[in-house]
Amino acid sequence: MQTLVVRGGKPLCGTICVHGAKNGVLPLLAATLLGNGPSELSDCPEITDVLRAAEILRCLGCAVCREGNTIRVDATKACGICIPPELSGSMRGSVIFLGALLARHGCAELSAPGGCVLGERPIDFHIRALEVLGVHTESEGSVLRFRWPKRHGGVITLPFPSVGATENLMLAAMGVSEPVVICGAAREPEVAELGRFLRAMGAEVEGEGGSVITLCGGKPLRGTERRVLPDRIETATYLSMTAACGGDICLKNTDPELLRPVLDVLEKAGCMIFCEGSEIRLQSDGDLCGVGLVRAETYPGFPTDAQAPVSAALLRAKGCSEIEDTVFPCRFRHIAELRKFGANIQTDNARAVICGVRALYGATATATELRGGAGVLIAALAAEGESRIMHAELLLRGYAALDTSLQKLGAEVRFA
Numbered sequence: 001m002q003t004l005v006v007r008g009g010k011p012l013c014g015t016i017c018v019h020g021a022k023n024g025v026l027p028l029l030a031a032t033l034l035g036n037g038p039s040e041l042s043d044c045p046e047i048t049d050v051l052r053a054a055e056i057l058r059c060l061g062c063a064v065c066r067e068g069n070t071i072r073v074d075a076t077k078a079c080g081i082c083i084p085p086e087l088s089g090s091m092r093g094s095v096i097f098l099g100a101l102l103a104r105h106g107c108a109e110l111s112a113p114g115g116c117v118l119g120e121r122p123i124d125f126h127i128r129a130l131e132v133l134g135v136h137t138e139s140e141g142s143v144l145r146f147r148w149p150k151r152h153g154g155v156i157t158l159p160f161p162s163v164g165a166t167e168n169l170m171l172a173a174m175g176v177s178e179p180v181v182i183c184g185a186a187r188e189p190e191v192a193e194l195g196r197f198l199r200a201m202g203a204e205v206e207g208e209g210g211s212v213i214t215l216c217g218g219k220p221l222r223g224t225e226r227r228v229l230p231d232r233i234e235t236a237t238y239l240s241m242t243a244a245c246g247g248d249i250c251l252k253n254t255d256p257e258l259l260r261p262v263l264d265v266l267e268k269a270g271c272m273i274f275c276e277g278s279e280i281r282l283q284s285d286g287d288l289c290g291v292g293l294v295r296a297e298t299y300p301g302f303p304t305d306a307q308a309p310v311s312a313a314l315l316r317a318k319g320c321s322e323i324e325d326t327v328f329p330c331r332f333r334h335i336a337e338l339r340k341f342g343a344n345i346q347t348d349n350a351r352a353v354i355c356g357v358r359a360l361y362g363a364t365a366t367a368t369e370l371r372g373g374a375g376v377l378i379a380a381l382a383a384e385g386e387s388r389i390m391h392a393e394l395l396l397r398g399y400a401a402l403d404t405s406l407q408k409l410g411a412e413v414r415f416a
């Protein structure tokens with residue numbers, strides 16, 4: 001367990017270059033398994049989820065090497081079909097390798113995937129959708145075995161635009177020569193980017209970024225090169241931190257268009273935001289006001305991953321804010337931790353009601369999951385006095401160079 005010690009109450013000022021996106025790089029790493037010849041991904045963030053994904057590729061027989069932020073994967077000799085339980089258990093994103101393994105080998109084995117604790121996180125949509133394409137599933141304890149004896153295409157309608165299920169189906173579709181049509185697909189930028197990546201590998205993909213994606217696979221794909229998309233959630237987190245603490249931050253290598261709903265909420269709270277090209281500048285005097293209802297939705301709505309960081313920014317805002325999460329209705333485990341700083345938040349039926357308090361005070365609190373942990377960190381940065389964040393290693397699953405970036409902005413933080 002790692003502990004992050006934070007001495008709060010300091011404004012954040014400076015410039016940060018946003019890293020490549022966690023949720024963007026994982027599906028691309030899974031897709032490299034399908035390339036004949038090496039693929040190269042640049043701007044891969046140094047976070048534990050990426051280290052684990054690289055480890056999974058190695059276990060599956062790929063040659064993986066990392067030089068700085070570039071990862072090269074050569075899947076030519078990859079013949080493994082089994083994702084070891086210690087890796088699938090620690091990262092829910094590991095489920096994304098299922099589609100790629102099925103496309104490549106027609107079989108796969110994994111343990112029930114882990115990752116952030118966000119209420120119930122089943123993979124029934126993935127399994128039911130793959131069954132439409134002829135995949136057979138067997139479970140033994142926590143081990144799931146998949147076989148694909150008769151590959152065929154089909155039209156799949158997802159009951160919810162699940163990001164992971166859409167990506168898994170796109171990857172699995174590379175193993176069938178008949179068309180696979182995904183209706184009710186997730187429209188997140190990272191899903192669209194996977195579509196573009198597969199096309200660059202030689203696949204036929206249409207409609208990515210929309211609700212209906214059509215794919216035609218069944219032919220050899222080539223390795224390719226790609227720069228990972230900037231992390232829109234890392235951007236939202238640093239903006240929320242500065243909103244909460246006061247200060248003046250400039251974020252480079254980001255895309256304001258992908259963050260409209262978050263920028264709108266922070267502006268409504270009283271921050272000054274300036275966007276130009278791939279840069280966002282936020283100025284805050286730390287005196288925010290309540291914003292009414294914020295509803296986390298699928299893209300292009302307000303992202304569920306930004307819900308906890310933005311909630312934490314509103315803890316000292318004058319007036320009330322309400323946060324509702326329609327994607328993960330139980331994603332409120334961080335609330336109990338935020339109360340330890342003196343916050344006034346009540347939860348009720350997938351909603352959190354925040355009534356701003358005058359001040360937050362240093363506390364010992366736990367990072368409950370990656371983004372909830374970011375919320376706890378923001379509360380600690382905005383609080384008077386010293387805080388200790390337990391299980392801070394969870395933050396390193398998704399935030400590269402966290403302590404050095406914060407120190408650069410003038411925050412007093414250190415891993416104990």
Ligand code: UD1
Pocket residue numbers: 022023026092093120121122123124125126127160161162163164165186304305327328329
């Ligand atoms: C991905 C992101 C995560 C983000 C989430 C929603 C990655 C690695 N993670 O997670 O950061 O918070 O999208 O934007 O990209 N569901 C089921 N059955 C399933 C699959 C999902 O019931 O088989 C439910 C989930 O419990 C949740 C909702 O569908 O309530 C959305 O989940 P989903 O979009 O699949 O999230 P992930 O892909 O796991």
